Amino acid sequence: MPHTAPRYLAEGPRVGIRSFTPDDAAEFTARARQSRDLHRPWLFPPDTEEGYAAYARPLIEDPARAGFLVCEKHDGAIAGFININNIVRGGFQCGALGYGAFAHAAGRGLMREGLDLVINHAFGPLGLHRLEINVQPGNAASIALARGAGFRLEGFSPAMLHVDGAWRDHERWALTAEMRPAGRPPRTTG
Template identity: 80%
Template sequence: MPQNDQYLAVGPRVAVRPFTLDDGAEFTARARESKALHHPWLFPPQSAEAYAEYARRLIEDPARAGFLVCERDGGAIAGFVNVNNIVRGAFQCGALGYGAFAHAAGRGLMREGLGLVVEHAFGPLGLHRLEINVQPGNAASVALARSAGFRLEGYSPDFLYIDGAWRDHERWALTADMPRL
């Protein structure tokens, strides 16, 4: 496990830290192992080249912030939570995207990691609102949003182009002044 000073937040079982280019080998191996779990909902990078491009965007683009959820026992990457489309000014909002890796799925690690990222987003990142757009059939993702205290705000037909088609999404949101679970 990396030194504690590399983590932005630490919980009982996981810690979160920013993506680095050096995480490519482990991240892509975990993504390849998790292909069946992720399909058809998300498609994290599975090659070194795709990971490098993905991580650079998360590291360099001020409208994004990417976080790895790492197990405290051993430091293995359990999943990721990204804050995308950060809008400043009067909005102070970001859209969350996340995924667990197969070895960590169903163990509550992503719930803990998402909570740590939410606190970081509302604290040091200075955001007021976070949104999650999720396909209604993605029961695990809907359950994670609900368990983290996000409220269902609406439905967006044909919202994102995923896996060869425009997919409907539910819109979930949480603001800094809402109680968190």
Template identity: 75%
Template sequence: MSASRPFLAEGPSVGIRPLALADGAEFTARADQSRELHRPWLFPPRTDDAFRAYAGTVIEDPAKAGFVVCDRDGGSVAGFININNIVRGGFRSGALGYGAFAHAAGRGLMSEGLGLVLTYAFEELGLHRLEANIQPGNAASIALVRRAGFRLEGFSPDFLFIDGAWRDHERWAITADMWPTRPRPAA
């Protein structure tokens, strides 16, 4: 389990916080335990070197924001959500990447965590639009974004190079106007 660090946002069952190098040991162990769940859709880092390279780009690149979703009951890392390719200005958009770890799959933790990340992205980062590109056969990922209110916007043949081949993806998106913001406390 990762050392306890403050959450950026909390819900009833999870909290989110920025991805940190200190997450490496737990992250790689969870990724290794989750190989069957992730294949053939996702290949998160499973070695220390691969995690350092991954985390370094997420932490240091201003066009990315990486989060871990932590189970509030014990603090274990349940999954991860990245906002990649953040563009400011008139576009104010980003592309989501995410994955649950096997011990947390099917418990609703990623749905809650995604909701926290969406609120953070729209309210704190000032983004207008987030897009998730999902392989058509990845039913769990499609169900996750549907629950969050994303809409299907299209199909992109040969969109991303994954596991040695160009893979088709569906484009799902949500805008700030579509996301119900949390009520803010009175000042």
């Protein structure tokens, strides 16, 4: 897929992060369709252009959300996405992360590098103090990503989130700015 990627907000050795745009619909939804087996039963990213428009609009327009596409620097291909949802300002300065890799990028360490970039951006330019990740206990890849980025397990929430037609249990993982050295460079594998 040809790319004319917008400027990255932050870059690591192999990936850059950038905001969602309406023009990303075709590539994002094609990759979501190609990644169904990887995502199910944990994640259901939009796989139609109409679904993408409804999904991306708040990530672009709502100040309580920030959406980032993780893109491979060598060709601009979208490797995955990381969103900060439910941003609360004031004394809290917190947001909840949600993320997903696309199948062609899974297992290559690209999301790990992208997550480090998003964390640095959240604790830097966005001015957040705390990030949380809620993960279904059986989602080993997501838990490994959270743990590897320095998040700590804080608890368990029964029937926390409605996913795939049922209320699902989630583990709560968190990271604060004090837990992370300032400007920590992205870790890479491979």
